[in-house]
Amino acid sequence: MKVTRRAILGAATLAVAAVSITTLSGCSSSAPTGAGASANDASGGSKTLTVWVDTDRATALKDVAAEFTKKSGVKIDLVVKDFGKMEQDLTTQIPTGKGPDIAVGANDWTGQLVTDGVIQPIELGDAAGDYEKVALDAFNYQGKVYALPYSIENIALVRNTKLAPKAPATWSDMLAASRSTGSKYPYLVQVGPQSDPYHLYPLQTSFGAAVFARKADGSYDASRLTIGGAAGTEFAHWLHEQGRAGNLSLSMTGDIAVEKFEQGQSPFMITGPWNIAAIKKAGIDVAVDPIPSAGGQTSSPFVGVQGFFISSKTKNKLAANDFLTNYIGTPAVQEALYKVGDRPPALKTAFDSVSSDPVMQGFENVSKQGVPMPNVPAMAAVWQYWGVAEAAIIGQKADPASSWQKMTGDIQSAIDKQN
Amino acid sequence: MTLTTPNLATDPTPGRKAKRSARAARVAEAASAGVAVLLTKIVLLGVIDALGLYALFALAAAGSWLVFGLVLAATALINWIYFRRGGLPAKYLTPGIVFLLIFQIFAIAYSGYIAFTNYGSGHNSTKDDAVAALLQSAQTRAPHSPEYPLTVLDRNGTLSFLVTAANGQAEAGDARTPLHPVTGATRDAAGQATGLPGYTTLNLSQMLDRQDEITGLSVPIGSDPAQGMLRTPDGTKAFVYTSTLKYDAAAGTMTDTRTGVVYSDTGKGAFTAPDGKQLLPGWQINVGLDNFVRAFTNQAIRGPLLGVTAWTFVFALVSVASTFVLGLFLAVVFNDWRMRGRKWYRAAMILPYAFPGFLSALVWAGLMNPQFGFINQVLLGGANVPWLTDPFLAKVSILIVNLWLGFPYMFLVCTGALQSIPGELQEAARMDGASAWATFRLIKFPLLLVSIAPLLIASFAYNFNNFNLIYMLTNGGPTDPNAAINVGSTDILISMVYKIAFVGANRDYGLASAFSIIIFVIVAVISAIGFRQTKALEELN
Numbered sequence: 001m002k003v004t005r006r007a008i009l010g011a012a013t014l015a016v017a018a019v020s021i022t023t024l025s026g027c028s029s030s031a032p033t034g035a036g037a038s039a040n041d042a043s044g045g046s047k048t049l050t051v052w053v054d055t056d057r058a059t060a061l062k063d064v065a066a067e068f069t070k071k072s073g074v075k076i077d078l079v080v081k082d083f084g085k086m087e088q089d090l091t092t093q094i095p096t097g098k099g100p101d102i103a104v105g106a107n108d109w110t111g112q113l114v115t116d117g118v119i120q121p122i123e124l125g126d127a128a129g130d131y132e133k134v135a136l137d138a139f140n141y142q143g144k145v146y147a148l149p150y151s152i153e154n155i156a157l158v159r160n161t162k163l164a165p166k167a168p169a170t171w172s173d174m175l176a177a178s179r180s181t182g183s184k185y186p187y188l189v190q191v192g193p194q195s196d197p198y199h200l201y202p203l204q205t206s207f208g209a210a211v212f213a214r215k216a217d218g219s220y221d222a223s224r225l226t227i228g229g230a231a232g233t234e235f236a237h238w239l240h241e242q243g244r245a246g247n248l249s250l251s252m253t254g255d256i257a258v259e260k261f262e263q264g265q266s267p268f269m270i271t272g273p274w275n276i277a278a279i280k281k282a283g284i285d286v287a288v289d290p291i292p293s294a295g296g297q298t299s300s301p302f303v304g305v306q307g308f309f310i311s312s313k314t315k316n317k318l319a320a321n322d323f324l325t326n327y328i329g330t331p332a333v334q335e336a337l338y339k340v341g342d343r344p345p346a347l348k349t350a351f352d353s354v355s356s357d358p359v360m361q362g363f364e365n366v367s368k369q370g371v372p373m374p375n376v377p378a379m380a381a382v383w384q385y386w387g388v389a390e391a392a393i394i395g396q397k398a399d400p401a402s403s404w405q406k407m408t409g410d411i412q413s414a415i416d417k418q419n
Numbered sequence: 420m421t422l423t424t425p426n427l428a429t430d431p432t433p434g435r436k437a438k439r440s441a442r443a444a445r446v447a448e449a450a451s452a453g454v455a456v457l458l459t460k461i462v463l464l465g466v467i468d469a470l471g472l473y474a475l476f477a478l479a480a481a482g483s484w485l486v487f488g489l490v491l492a493a494t495a496l497i498n499w500i501y502f503r504r505g506g507l508p509a510k511y512l513t514p515g516i517v518f519l520l521i522f523q524i525f526a527i528a529y530s531g532y533i534a535f536t537n538y539g540s541g542h543n544s545t546k547d548d549a550v551a552a553l554l555q556s557a558q559t560r561a562p563h564s565p566e567y568p569l570t571v572l573d574r575n576g577t578l579s580f581l582v583t584a585a586n587g588q589a590e591a592g593d594a595r596t597p598l599h600p601v602t603g604a605t606r607d608a609a610g611q612a613t614g615l616p617g618y619t620t621l622n623l624s625q626m627l628d629r630q631d632e633i634t635g636l637s638v639p640i641g642s643d644p645a646q647g648m649l650r651t652p653d654g655t656k657a658f659v660y661t662s663t664l665k666y667d668a669a670a671g672t673m674t675d676t677r678t679g680v681v682y683s684d685t686g687k688g689a690f691t692a693p694d695g696k697q698l699l700p701g702w703q704i705n706v707g708l709d710n711f712v713r714a715f716t717n718q719a720i721r722g723p724l725l726g727v728t729a730w731t732f733v734f735a736l737v738s739v740a741s742t743f744v745l746g747l748f749l750a751v752v753f754n755d756w757r758m759r760g761r762k763w764y765r766a767a768m769i770l771p772y773a774f775p776g777f778l779s780a781l782v783w784a785g786l787m788n789p790q791f792g793f794i795n796q797v798l799l800g801g802a803n804v805p806w807l808t809d810p811f812l813a814k815v816s817i818l819i820v821n822l823w824l825g826f827p828y829m830f831l832v833c834t835g836a837l838q839s840i841p842g843e844l845q846e847a848a849r850m851d852g853a854s855a856w857a858t859f860r861l862i863k864f865p866l867l868l869v870s871i872a873p874l875l876i877a878s879f880a881y882n883f884n885n886f887n888l889i890y891m892l893t894n895g896g897p898t899d900p901n902a903a904i905n906v907g908s909t910d911i912l913i914s915m916v917y918k919i920a921f922v923g924a925n926r927d928y929g930l931a932s933a934f935s936i937i938i939f940v941i942v943a944v945i946s947a948i949g950f951r952q953t954k955a956l957e958e959l960n
Contacts, residue, residue, distance in 0.1 A: 014465075014468075015465070016461055016462055016464075016465025016466065016468075016469070018469075019465075019469075047627050047630075072623060073623070073624060074627065088926075091540075091543055095543055095544035095545070095548055112540060112925075114556060114700075115540060115541045115699045115700055116540060116541065116543040116544075116700055117543055117544060117548060117549055117551075117552030117553070117699075117700030118543065118552075120552070120555045120556065121555070121556060121558070122652070123560060123652045123658060125566045125656055125658065126566045142556070143559070144556065144559070193807060193808060193893075193897075194894065194898075249790060250789075250808065251788050251789050251790030251791055251792075252790075252791075253785075253788070255785075256788070256791050312548075312551065312552045312555055313548070313551075315630070315631065316627075316630060317630060317631070317634040317652070318626060318627060318630040318633055318634050318652075318653055318654050319627055319630065321634075321652040321653035322623075322653040322654065322655070325652070325653055326653060326655065377540070377925060380925045381925075384905055385905070388898045388900060388905065389900060391898075392898075392900035395808065397900060398900045403900050406900075418925065
C-alpha cells in the first residue's frame with residue numbers, strides 16, 4: 001500500500017474509531033434500545049420502578065425505597081428533577097413511553113395532568129378513610145382520586161412570642177396587640193407588584209368569597225364561579241382600605257416581609273412553613289396560630305398537598321400500586337417522610353405523632369380549617385386576572401367594586417372560551 | 420494519488436533511487452504538518468466516526484430509519500470533507516454548520532411543523548393513548564363494592580381471581596367465567612381463601628412477571644357485564660368496577676353509560692358530543708393554517724398588537740444604539756495610551772457581562788423597589804419614584820437595565836475593532852490637520868462599522884426577542900386594569916405570545932409556534948435588509 005498521508009490518516013482514524021466504539025458500548029448500560037429492555041427484565045420478577053422526585057424528596061425517599069426493595073425485590077430508581085419543570089416534563093415525556101412510573105407532584109397539577117391523559121386514578125380502598133379529608137379532596141378530580149397524598153402545606157399566622165405572648169382571637173385583637181407594642185406594621189404579608197392572591201386567600205375567604213363552589217364529594221365545581229358577588233365586592237373594598245392605610249403594599253415582596261419580621265418590625269406574619277427555618281435562625285421564637293377573620297367568616301387558607309402520581313402508561317402498574325398503597329400509605333413510612341421533609345403528613349395516624357413540634361402542630365391545626373388548592377384546569381383562567389385586579393385595587397389605581405366585577409367577568413369569559 | 424512527483428524528465432538518475440527519494444519527500448511532507456496536529460485530527464475524526472457508528476447501531480435497533488439515514492449521510496459527508504484534499508473553506512465551516520443545523524434549523528423546522536398541529540393541553544398524544552387514558556379514568560369503583568382480599572391463581576396459563584366475601588364464602592372466576600362460589604379452598608390463619616385444588620397460587624414475583632395481564636384482567640361478577648367487573652390494582656385486593664365510558668372501536672365512538680350520550684371523532688382532535696362538549700384528553704391532529712389564522716384574528720391580541728410591536732422595535736433599536744454608543748465611547752477613551760491603569764478599568768467594565776443576565780435582572784428589580792429599594796431609599800434620599808409600576812418609567816427602567824447588561828459586550832468588540840485600525844491612518848490624518856473629532860468621524864468610525872455592523876444586526880435580533888429581561892424585571896410591566904387582556908406596558912412581542920399561548924397551565928403549543936414563526940419571519944427580513952446595507956461598507960476595506 002502506498003504510504004500516502006491520507007492512507008495514514010484513514011488507517012489511524014479507523015483504529016481510533018474501533019477503540020472508541022467499544023469503549024462507548026461498554027460504558028452505556030442503558031442504551032437507547034431500552035424500549036424493549038424493560039420487558040426483558042422479566043427474570044425472576046426483578047422489576048424497576050422509576051420514580052421522579054425533586055432534590056428535597058430524594059433524600060427523604062432514599063431509605064424508604066431501600067427498605068421496600070429489601071421487602072419485595074422491586075428496585076426503585078429515584079430520578080431527581082426540577083420541581084418547577086416537573087409538570088411540563090410529565091406531559092411531554094409520558095406519551096413517549098419513556099416517562100416515569102411514579103412522580104411526586106403538587107395537587108393543583110391534577111386537573112391538567114388528567115386532561116393531558118398522563119396519569120391514572122389510584123384506588124385507596126378502605127384505607128381512604130385513614131387520610132385527612134382535605135388531602136383526599138385535594139387530589140379528587142371528577143370524582144376519582146389521582147394520587148397518594150403524603151404531605152400537607154398551608155400558611156398560617158406566625159407570631160413573634162416575645163412581642164405578642166397571646167394568640168389573637170379576632171382581627172381587632174391582632175391589631176390591638178400590634179399597636180400596644182408600637183410596631184411599624186400591624187401585620188406582615190407578602191404582596192408583590194402583581195399581588196399575591198395565594199397569601200391573601202384566607203382573608204378573602206373570611207369575607208365569604210371563595211373562588212369556586214365545591215361539590216358534595218369535596219372537589220371543585222368549575223361551572224360555579226363564586227369569586228364575585230357581594231362578598232367579593234366587600235373584600236375588594238377592604239383591600240382598597242388596607243392599601244390606603246399602608247398595611248398592604250405592592251412593594252412588600254416575600255424577602256422584604258421576612259426581613260422585616262426578623263427585625264421585629266411586626267409581631268405577626270402570614271406565611272408558610274418554608275420561612276420558619278430562616279426566622280428561627282434569626283433568633284425569633286415563634287408560635288403558629290389560626291389566621292383571625294377579617295370579614296366575619298372563617299379564614300380558610302389554601303392547602304397544598306403533595307402526593308405520588310402514577311403514570312397512565314406505566315408497565316409496572318401492579319408494582320407501582322403496591323409500592324404506594326401498601327407501603328408509602330403506612331403510618332411508619334409517612335412519619336419517616338415527615339421527619340425528613342418537614343411538612344405535616346397526610347395520614348391521620350401519622351399526623352397525630354407530629355404533636356411533638358408545636359410549630360408543625362400549629363400549621364396542622366390551621367390545615368383543618370383550610371380548603372384544598374383547586375386542581376381544575378379552569379383555575380388557570382382565575383390566576384390570569386386575579387393578581388392584576390388585586391394589585392390595581394391595593395395600589396389605589398382602580399375603583400374596588402367595578403374592577404372586582406370586571407375581573408369576575410373576564411375570568412368567566414376565559415373559562416367559557418376554554419370549554 | 421501522490422503529493423509530489425519527482426520530475427522524471429529532468430531528473431538525472433531516474434529509477435529506484437528517484438522513487439525512494441520521492442517517497443521520503445512524501446512522508447516528510449506528511450510529517451511537516453506537525454505530529455501533534457495530525458494526531459489531533461485522527462483522534463477527533465475517530466471519535467466522531469465512533470459516535471456516528473454507535474448512533475447508527477442504536478437507531479437501527481430502535482427502528483428510526485429516517486434519523487438513521489440522516490446520521491449516515493452526515494457522518495459520510497464529514498468524513499469526505501476532512502479526508503479530501505483542498506476544500507479548505509468546508510473544513511473550517513463544517514462544525515459551525517453542523518451546530519447551526521441541529522440547534523437552529525431543526526428547531527425552526529420543528530416549530531414550523533408544530534404550528535400546523537393543535538398540540539397543547541388536552542391534545543397531548545395519539546388517539547390510542549387518549550382512548551386508553553379515557554377508559555382508565557372511566558373505571559369507577561361500584562358504590563357498594565367491598566374491598567375483597569384477593570389471591571391470583573393460575574391454571575395452564577389462564578389467570579383466575581380467588582376472593583373471600585364478607586361472609587367468609589370463597590368465590591372465584593376468570594375472564595370468561597363470572598364469579599361463583601367455590602368449595603375446598605385452602606385458607607390461611609385469618610380465614611381468607613389462599614388457594615384452590617388444581618390451581619397454582621402466584622407469589623409476588625410471579626405476579627410481577629405478569630403485571631400487565633393481572634391488572635388488565637376483568638372478572639364479571641354476574642352474567643350481565645353492566646353489573647360490574649372485578650379488578651385489582653395491586654394484586655392483593657380486588658374491587659368491583661363499572662366503567663362510565665364504553666368504547667366502540669368499529670364505530671370509533673365513546674358512549675357515556677350513565678347518560679347515553681355518544682361522543683364521536685369529528686376530526687377536531689377529541690371525542691365530541693352532538694352538543695359540542697368534548698371529552699378530554701384528546702389527541703394531536705393536523706389543523707392546517709388554523710393557528711396562523713387565529714394568530715392574526717385573535718381578539719385578545721389585536722388591541723395591543725400595534726403598541727407592543729412599536730415598543731418591541733423601540734426597545735431593540737434603543738438598546739442597540741445606547742449600548743453601542745456607551746461601549747464605543749469607553750473603548751475610545753480606554754484605547755488612548757495616555758490613560759493610566761487601563762487594565763484595571765477594562766476589567767471592571769467587563770464585570771456586568773460576567774454576571775448571569777437573569778440574576779442581574781432580579782437584583783435590579785430589588786434595587787428599583789419603590790418603597791424599599793436602594794435607589795429610592797439611599798440614592799434619591801427617600802423619594803418614591805415608581806420605577807417599575809409607572810408605564811412610562813417601567814420602559815425607561817428596562818432600557819437602563821439593558822444598557823447596564825449590554826455595554827460591556829460592545830466595549831469589548833469596539834476595543835478589538837479599534838485596535839485593528841492601523842496607526843498610520845491616525846498619523847496621516849493628524850498630519851493633514853484633522854481634529855480628533857474629524858479623524859474619528861471620517862476615518863475610524865467607517866472602518867469600525869465594517870466589522871461591527873454584523874454584530875449590531877445580531878444584537879438587534881437578540882434584543883428583539885429578549886424575553887429573559889422583560890420576564891425577570893417586570894414580567895411585562897404594569898398592566899392596565901381596564902384593558903381587556905393581560906398584556907402589560909413593557910411586554911414585547913415574544914413575551915406577549917408567551918402570555919397568550921401559555922395561560923396558566925393551559926398550553927397551546929400550536930398557537931405559540933405559529934406566533935414564533937411569524938416573529939422569526941419579521942426578524943429574518945429585517946436582518947436580511949440590514950446585511951444587504953452593510954455590503955456597501957465592505958467597499959471601504
